[in-house]
Amino acid sequence: MWLPGGTVARKSVKRKLPAKRRAAGKANTAARKTAARAAATRKNRKARTPKPPTPSKISSAAALIRGTASGALSALAERLPWGAREADPIRLLEADHRRFESLLKAGEGTTARAAKTRTKVLDTLTSELNLHELLEEQALYPALAPHAETREIVLEGYQEHHVADLIVGELYDLATSDEQWGPKFKVLKENIEHHIEEEERDMFKKARAVLTREELAALATTMRTLRADARKPKRART
Ligand SMILES: [Fe+2]
Numbered sequence: 001m002w003l004p005g006g007t008v009a010r011k012s013v014k015r016k017l018p019a020k021r022r023a024a025g026k027a028n029t030a031a032r033k034t035a036a037r038a039a040a041t042r043k044n045r046k047a048r049t050p051k052p053p054t055p056s057k058i059s060s061a062a063a064l065i066r067g068t069a070s071g072a073l074s075a076l077a078e079r080l081p082w083g084a085r086e087a088d089p090i091r092l093l094e095a096d097h098r099r100f101e102s103l104l105k106a107g108e109g110t111t112a113r114a115a116k117t118r119t120k121v122l123d124t125l126t127s128e129l130n131l132h133e134l135l136e137e138q139a140l141y142p143a144l145a146p147h148a149e150t151r152e153i154v155l156e157g158y159q160e161h162h163v164a165d166l167i168v169g170e171l172y173d174l175a176t177s178d179e180q181w182g183p184k185f186k187v188l189k190e191n192i193e194h195h196i197e198e199e200e201r202d203m204f205k206k207a208r209a210v211l212t213r214e215e216l217a218a219l220a221t222t223m224r225t226l227r228a229d230a231r232k233p234k235r236a237r238t
């Protein structure tokens with residue numbers, strides 16, 4: 001048949017291939033089938049393998065802190081937010097305390113060679129600690145200070161914040177490779193852990209006794225507002 005372009009349509013003829021090529025074709029088909037079966041087996045095995053249990057948020061956080069990859073600690077900040085519906089200010093502050101304990105543990109386990117990790121841990125701890133102190137000093141402590149049962153522990157709380165801030169400042173004055181960095185961080189850890197214990201064992205329990213449910217709910221709202229304001233990016237001064 002004549003087709004436009006001057007070509008002749010070839011009759012579709014099924015030609016018989018030489019024996020050698022037929023054998024090669026069979027071998028290729030067999031190889032393709034074997035590969036497909038292997039892929040299917042791999043897929044099935046993968047589907048049958050049970051997934052490891054999802055680690056808790058805290059253990060994930062600790063794993064992140066142990067890692068030296070940059071950005072791991074900033075990811076941590078996003079992974080442990082306050083519960084969106086939590087209306088108890090004491091529980092919100094206690095959630096922060098758990099975070100400090102993880103960070104302090106991570107910093108304590110570092111060596112002079114872990115410059116990046118030490119810097120990240122200290123930076124994260126400092127910014128979280130500053131915010132936590134601000135919430136307590138602008139919301140909880142002023143609410144408790146007028147009560148005779150809590151006045152003394154509140155005054156002590158201000159002083160313990162001050163001491164922690166001083167040690168943090170001194171850590172920034174040291175190179176992370178300095179042999180004093182580790183011991184100083186340990187002292188910071190002990191100070192903060194002692195402060196946390198006093199707040200949770202004494203101050204927070206008394207707070208529940210001296211403050212009404214409405215006052216506690218109002219404190220949680222104030223703390224959320226303060227926290228959101230503090231996290232807003234600051235506008236550059238002109
Ligand atoms: Fe505190």
Ligand SMILES: [Fe+2]
Nearest residue numbers: 093132136199
């Ligand atoms: Fe606290």
